[in-house]
Amino acid sequence: DVKVTQSSRYLVKRTGEKVFLECVQDMDHENMFWYRQDPGLGLRLIYFSYDVKMKEKGDIPEGYSVSREKKERFSLILESASTNQTSMYLCASLRDSSYEQYFGPGTRLTVT
């Protein structure tokens, strides 16, 4: 079975801190995604990556950056955390042949 893991389930950071959210998948998928999920807004795409060192902005990239140095790992970076970035962050990888996305368990980030 595909496994997508995220570095933390819960995270509390202070305003202005640099925050790293790590995601690792074990199925050699080319495509990986970062979403944030907020009540009433559903999932919104922040960034996605279709290959190592390749990335593309999603719908809400402002305040975020990403890094994909290895195929299995996709990192989301909050350069200077703000309270409006308090959210659930979900990572996913995609199997090309089926278009099916596999999600990690999520990281609930609170910025105080």
Add this chain to the structure above:
Amino acid sequence: SQQGEEDPQALSIQEGENATMNCSYKTSINNLQWYRQNSGRGLVHLILIRSNEREKHSGRLRVTLDTSKKSSSLLITASRAADTASYFCATDGALGTYKYIFGTGTRLKVLA
């Protein structure tokens, strides 16, 4: 803005009843997918239906797609308490990419 909009936002039914939820979208698609999310967890892929298909079944799930109305429905038959979850539709909003757009979800509660 969200491509997919689910309806209703919330649904409460008795165990053994059928649950129907709907998804509307705005632009042409290659395929539409349904996902389930148990409380506070990542999403799990349920079923994919391609734009040239009208109906698809998987176990107790039945999905229909009407491309002329830009809508899809997910039917869960003989519901169980374990079906309690949020359900999301996802569409490939830009043809030829893996940039999926998720709706805001339907919260289903199945009462035992």
